[in-house]
Amino acid sequence: MTTYDSTPAPSRPMGREDYKTLSLSALGGTLEFYDFVIFVFFSATLGRLFFPSTLPDWMIQLQTLGIFAAGYLARPLGGIIIAHYGDKLGRKRMFTLSIFLMAAPTLLIGLLPTYEVIGVAAPLLLLAMRVLQGAAIGGEMPGAWVFVSEHVPPRHSGFSVGVLTSGICGGILLGSLIAIAINRSFTQEEIGSYAWRIPFILGGLFGFISVYLRRFLSETPVFKELAAQRALAEEMPVKTVLREHRAACLLTGAYTWSLSTAVVVLILMTPTLLQKMHHIAPATALEANCVGTLMLVLGCGFFGWLADRVGMRLTLLISWGGLALSAYHFFTVLPAGVSYGELVFNYGLMGFFVGAIATMAIVGVRAFPPMIRYSGLSFAYNIAYAIFGGLTPVLTQLWLQKDALAGAHYVALVSVLAMLLAFTSLAAYGWANEHRR
Numbered sequence: 001m002t003t004y005d006s007t008p009a010p011s012r013p014m015g016r017e018d019y020k021t022l023s024l025s026a027l028g029g030t031l032e033f034y035d036f037v038i039f040v041f042f043s044a045t046l047g048r049l050f051f052p053s054t055l056p057d058w059m060i061q062l063q064t065l066g067i068f069a070a071g072y073l074a075r076p077l078g079g080i081i082i083a084h085y086g087d088k089l090g091r092k093r094m095f096t097l098s099i100f101l102m103a104a105p106t107l108l109i110g111l112l113p114t115y116e117v118i119g120v121a122a123p124l125l126l127l128a129m130r131v132l133q134g135a136a137i138g139g140e141m142p143g144a145w146v147f148v149s150e151h152v153p154p155r156h157s158g159f160s161v162g163v164l165t166s167g168i169c170g171g172i173l174l175g176s177l178i179a180i181a182i183n184r185s186f187t188q189e190e191i192g193s194y195a196w197r198i199p200f201i202l203g204g205l206f207g208f209i210s211v212y213l214r215r216f217l218s219e220t221p222v223f224k225e226l227a228a229q230r231a232l233a234e235e236m237p238v239k240t241v242l243r244e245h246r247a248a249c250l251l252t253g254a255y256t257w258s259l260s261t262a263v264v265v266l267i268l269m270t271p272t273l274l275q276k277m278h279h280i281a282p283a284t285a286l287e288a289n290c291v292g293t294l295m296l297v298l299g300c301g302f303f304g305w306l307a308d309r310v311g312m313r314l315t316l317l318i319s320w321g322g323l324a325l326s327a328y329h330f331f332t333v334l335p336a337g338v339s340y341g342e343l344v345f346n347y348g349l350m351g352f353f354v355g356a357i358a359t360m361a362i363v364g365v366r367a368f369p370p371m372i373r374y375s376g377l378s379f380a381y382n383i384a385y386a387i388f389g390g391l392t393p394v395l396t397q398l399w400l401q402k403d404a405l406a407g408a409h410y411v412a413l414v415s416v417l418a419m420l421l422a423f424t425s426l427a428a429y430g431w432a433n434e435h436r437r
Contacts, residue, residue, distance in 0.1 A: 078135025103207020162304015299355015
């Protein structure tokens with residue numbers, strides 16, 4: 001079997017075509033992840049519009065969050081199917097298909113009639129659109145990481161995957177800014193009447209623009225080489241993954257646990273914790289969160305760059321060690337009271353180290369051989385995210401009933417796990433090194 005990764009490609013700098021591929025991929029990732037997360041920013045409004053007003057508020061909230069969660073549950077299936085054809089037919093085709101599958105349902109959500117117009121069909125249609133969104137994001141993120149890593153020179157793969165992860169995380173920031181703009185520009189009555197549709201329609205249009213832009217991308221050199229040498233997977237790629245690459249799956253799944261915990265606890269849950277547990281004004285909490293998310297975007301790119309300069313192992317130790325320390329610092333000073341400047345600075349510092357999540361993608365891409373790389377990464381990442389992304393809010397909330405520092409403890413736990421795994425050869429050097437030995 002030819003080991004395409006085991007023979008280093010001639011060293012070359014990143015060229016114009018590499019930067020074009022990276023910028024278009026990162027932009028598409030931003031817009032697609034915006035489409036996926038914008039739902040949560042308007043979940044309260046959607047609940048009032050798509051369920052009968054006779055239901056109690058807690059029941060409406062529960063059902064709305066259930067529809068939101070359905071997107072996560074659909075990720076593994078969508079990811080496996082899209083990745084299967086990505087390993088068989090090409091990275092570019094599936095990379096373009098995934099963003100189309102996200103853009104269409106996002107646009108349709110913005111055009112859906114509400115419960116008042118069509119009754120119970122309204123939440124069912126909303127659920128169907130959310131499932132399609134989940135299937136699309138399940139294929140997009142692993143596909144994007146594989147796509148850029150196989151396009152750029154090997155010595156710049158960490159930086160490229162980090163920048164792409166920055167673009168994906170930028171979707172959260174874009175969603176937050178759009179939500180703030182909508183809430184400042186319209187009254188609550190106007191939002192409930194028609195303005196809630198604007199961010200979804202914008203998201204759909206953004207997505208179709210990205211579909212068009214991806215026409216200018218080319219197939220990855222690695223896939224072209226596999227196809228030319230007839231080295232594509234002969235059986236269903238995920239069967240090969242489960243039979244021959246279980247260690248890579250476990251490693252990628254463990255780093256996905258660390259990734260999902262960092263994002264869910266520190267970026268998505270913390271603004272609410274600041275308000276409810278530490279009595280910080282909602283506007284202040286959201287502004288600090290925006291700074292933290294912006295620093296997350298910068299941190300992803302930085303730690304990707306660092307992986308190319310000092311190696312994967314040291315980068316894993318620095319990034320995840322810094323996350324554990326900054327998370328403890330952030331939460332331990334809150335009970336004594338902090339000024340606005342201190343809160344924003346501490347959140348920004350912690351957000352920068354949340355950028356450690358980019359290392360998960362770099363490790364995951366390198367953990368699998370080219371012929372089943374898309375399927376391997378997609379399977380391990382999406383299964384783990386469906387499990388831990390769903391359990392983390394529940395576990396954290398229960399833990400908070402007993403310990404106000406539960407968020408910091410949980411983040412430190414997964415950070416230590418990530419640091420310990422850094423000492424494995426597969427995490428530090430990837431599949432090619434393991435195969436060569």
